[in-house]
Amino acid sequence: MPNRxxxxxxxxxxxxxxxxxxxxxxxxxxxxxxxxxxxGHGDVPMAVEAMQHGAVDFIQKPFRDxxxxxxxxxxxxxxxxxxRRFSSSxxxxxxxCSS
Numbered sequence: 001m002p003n004r005x006x007x008x009x010x011x012x013x014x015x016x017x018x019x020x021x022x023x024x025x026x027x028x029x030x031x032x033x034x035x036x037x038x039x040g041h042g043d044v045p046m047a048v049e050a051m052q053h054g055a056v057d058f059i060q061k062p063f064r065d066x067x068x069x070x071x072x073x074x075x076x077x078x079x080x081x082x083x084r085r086f087s088s089s090x091x092x093x094x095x096x097c098s099s
Contacts, residue, residue: 007056008070012039012046020046023053036071038063 010019017025023035037050040061049056057071061089 005011005066006033008035009068010035010037012037012042019052020053023050034072036068038068066072 001075012019014022019035019037019039023037026033026035032095033051034053034056037047037055037058038061039058042058042060050058059067059071
């Protein structure tokens, strides 16, 4: 299924591994699945870190269903994105996201 579009929704706090840790592992494997983070325990530095590593959005709980839908719908219309440069030392890729 490498040609199928999708989007991962990760919580910051998950059993066994944090969402940030999972994102880092996926990046190491060069996975290009876009990630939307949801959390009730996030802060600005955590959101910045997630976005620097390629997350497409970071949503605070509680949120409306429409907030989650809106966070990934633009990616479905844009198609694949080019790697984004966040610093001179690192680039990350984001991919197609659809419902």
